[in-house]
Amino acid sequence: MPVFKAPVDDTLFILHEVLNLDRYANMPGFSDASADVVEAIIQEAARFSEEVLFPLNQVGDQEGCKRSDDGSVTTPTGFKGAYDAYREGGWLGLPADPEYGGQGLPYTLHTAVGEYMSAANMSLMMYPGLTQGAIAAIQVHGTDDQKSAYLPKMIEGEWTGTMNLTEPHCGTDLGLLRTKATPNGDGSYKISGQKIFISAGEHDMADNIIHLVLARIEGAPEGTKGISLFIVPKFVLDDNGAPGDRNGVTCGSLEEKMGIHGNSTCVMNYDEATGYLIGGENAGLRAMFVMMNEARLGVGLQGQAVSEVAYQNAAEYARERLQGRALSGAKAPEQKADPIIVHPDVRRTLMTIRSFNEAGRAFLLWTALKSDIAHRSEDEGDAQAADDILGLVTPVVKGVLTDRGFDHAVMAQQIYGGHGYIEEWGMSQYVRDARIAMIYEGANGIQALDLVGRKLGMNNGRAVMALFKEIGDFCEANRGDEAMTPHTKAIKKGLGDLQASSMWLMENGMKDPDNAGAASTDFMHLFGLVVLGYMWGLMAKAASDKLAEGAGEKAAFYENKLTTARFFMQRVLPETALRRARIETGAESMMALKAEAF
Template sequence: MPVYKAPVSDTLFLLNDVLDISRYGNLPGFADATPDMLEAIAVEAAKLAEDALFPLNLSGDREGCTRSDSGAVSVPTGFKQAFDLYCQGGWIGLPVPEEFGGQGLPYTLHTAVGEYFSSANMALTMYPGLTQGAIAAILEHGSEAQKAQYLPNMVQGLWTGTMNLTEPHCGTDLGLLRTRATPQPDGSYRISGQKIFISAGEHNMADNIIHLVLARIDGAPEGTKGISLFIVPKRLIHADGTLGEANGVTCGSIEEKMGIHGNATCVLNYDEAVGTLIGGEHQGLKAMFVMMNEARLGVGLQGLAVSEIAYQNAASYAQDRLQGRALSGAKEPDKKADPIIVHPDVRRVLMTIRAFNEGGRAFTLWTALQSDIAHRSEDAAQAQTAADLLGLMTPILKGVMTDKGFDHAVMAQQVFGGHGYIEEYGMSQYVRDARIAMIYEGANGIQALDLVGRKLGANGGRAVMAVFKEIGDFCEENRNHEALTPYTKALKKALGDLQASTMWFMGNAMAKPDNAGAGSTDYMHLFGLVMIGYMWAKIAKVAVEKTDTDDSVMLANKLKTATFFMERLLPETALRRARIEAGADSTMALAAEAF
């Protein structure tokens, strides 16, 4: 049976020692995030994840969701009770302003504990996760009346939220969407159309579901410029806040999926459903992108979360499974074989995943911190820099973390051999669940194109130049720090590959856009490697300078893992650079009919 233990100590090490979030005590919500508070919250989140969510992961996958003839959807056994515990603990409102019933704590902390919940039960955690994204969109673009009407109940988990973009003929290219919004004399709209792939679109865990729906107002321009966003509740809401009759939105079917079986991914049919405009006419994408960016960071976190639980199970199995003898001689001669943890190739797999998880966790929390600074700082320059970095990192985090999350779930499954392929050990579920994260909230190829085509050149390249300067300054500042030389030297070389690839795009992609398209995924992963390498260099700096003997074993292990990353994983930047600089000619050489 699978196992899971939330990485609380690593989270706290990153928040307190590596990111030193106490420096941001002037930001709203950060003054309360003392080390003791961080520990208390992380420990409680771990208990919820380990004791309430994780035990339902395997059974939820096997049972799945069911739909009645009337369109009502029931979640797997136990999900409702676990969801209620999640809501009662105030986890939905952790980063939400107190005026709407939240706790106003840092989004960084929300991200940290969110990893535990997604590792423990990704499918279940998606229900509150989509709600948190809808809350973010209403907070930023909703009217005061809309905030007052929806947010308190959503923060409590009495109502949940969704986002509705995709249609049967329309995925990433939202300019093709056909869902219509017809204005009414009272200022409302009637929404008609069909949406597919709607996560948490219908279920029996909350009194109401608040759908955020992209639609085109009658007579609106074609393309993305004519798209608006609407709030469409499952049940209508009376003026006094009580719930009325069912709105004109029904679940036509539940998608039959490869994974995340415990989440109701629905086809939703809108038939003259009553909706209200949010964010202004024809401003739908602007409003929806708030939710999409929040969701993309959350999906990147899912990649890390699955990688972590897959690693934990593979490491546990490798300690127990006896198979063969160590190449250097028997390690447990009293037994008929050694545990497979002695074999270098098994170690290669485990170290690869571990180095990614620990460095990737730092990268994820560092990015979440940029979100906090961008939204909470009163220093305009500081907020702008953080917003630039957040925009640049969002596609990198989403694409790299989910690509690697799936790769590592497969690698961890391989450690089990044949046992990894049968359901009893749970590893196939991690592979199946991890796969969706590479696809939804913008497939990873789209993330790479967004990075190269939009983010690099935004504001004259201001964000990417800021990253180059920050990493370059770190290497220069620690140039004479002998203990850090192995890390800064490798990081500086990788940064050189990234800078050279960026310059190559500048010189070769404008006149020939296919060069950008052919190299975009390699560039995204090259950038991700450099960012995780930067995080490992920062971790190593803390590890060599921290003298607390209570942490000596942990710190020594950090340095060993950092060394592995620098020697075995970071050199991949040279390969990625070579692919980028090869250009698009061989990629585009075959005629379409030759495929």
């Protein structure tokens, strides 16, 4: 049977000793997030994840969701009870606006909690995850009446939310969508069309489901310029703001999927459903992208979460499975064989996953802190700088952490040998669940193109130059620290590859856009490697300082950090040179074959 234990000590180390949350006590919400409060919330999230959510993970995979003839959907056994416990615990409102019933605590803390919960049960946590994206869109673009009508119940968790973009004939290219909106004359619209791949589109866990739907108002311009966003509740609200008449929106079918079986992924049919414009006519993409960016960070978190739980299971199996003898001589001579963790190739696999997981966790929390600063700081300069970085790294968080999350699930499965292919061990589910994260909320090839085609050059490269400076300044500041030299040298080498690749793209991408397209995925991963290396630099510095001060009983924790950092610098970060070499070959050989030759 699979196991899961929330990495509490590692999270607290990043929050308090690497990111130093106490420095931000002047920002709203952070003053309430004292070290004691943060630890209490983290510990309770760990307990809830391990005891309530995790036992239902395989149940959800095995049972899946069931659709009845009337279009209603039943979630797997135990899901509704667990969701009720999640709702009653106030978890959904942790970072939400207190004006509408939220607790207003840092998004950084919410992100830390979210990793545990997604690792414990990714499918179940997609229901509130989609709701939080819908909350963000209504918060930013909704009218005061819309906020008052929907946000309190959504933040409380009594109502859930979705986003409806994809149609059978269009995914990324939303300019092709056909769902139409016809004015009713009273400020509302009739929404008609079909949407597919709608996560949490219909279920039995909430009193109402608030769909955010992209549609084109009759007579609107073609393409993306004519897209609007609408609030379409499952039950139209009555005069008292309570769910009233059933709206013309139904689940036509459930998608048969490779993984995330516990989440109801629906084909949604809109038959003159009543909808309400949000964000202004023909401004739907701008409003929807609030949800999309929130979702992309959440999906990056899913990649991280699955990588962590897969690693934990592989590590436990490797410690217990007896097979062969160590190359350097028997390590357990009293037994007929040694545990496979003695073998270097098993260690290579486990250390690769572990070194990414610890850096990925820091990357997520560092990014979440940038979001908090961008949205909460009263210093306009600090807020703008943080928002620049947040926009720049969002596709990297999504693309790199989900690509690696799937790779690591497969690597962890490999540790088990034949048992990894057998369902009862649970590794198959992690592989299957992780695969979707590379696809939805913008497939990772699109994330790479977004980084190269939009984010790098935005505001004349202001964000990327600021990040390069931040990493370079860190290396320079620690140049005289002998304990840090191996780390800063490796980071500087990776940063040099990233800067050179960026210059190559600037010079060659404009000459031939195919050069940018051909380089984009390698560039995204090169970018991710350097940022993950920077995260290890920050962690190594914090661990080294603690050991110098005298770490006492936590000395082993900090020593393990430095050992893992050394592995990342020696065995993982040099991949930047490979990525750079690929980028600088350009697009010629990639594009040379005629289409009919494939």
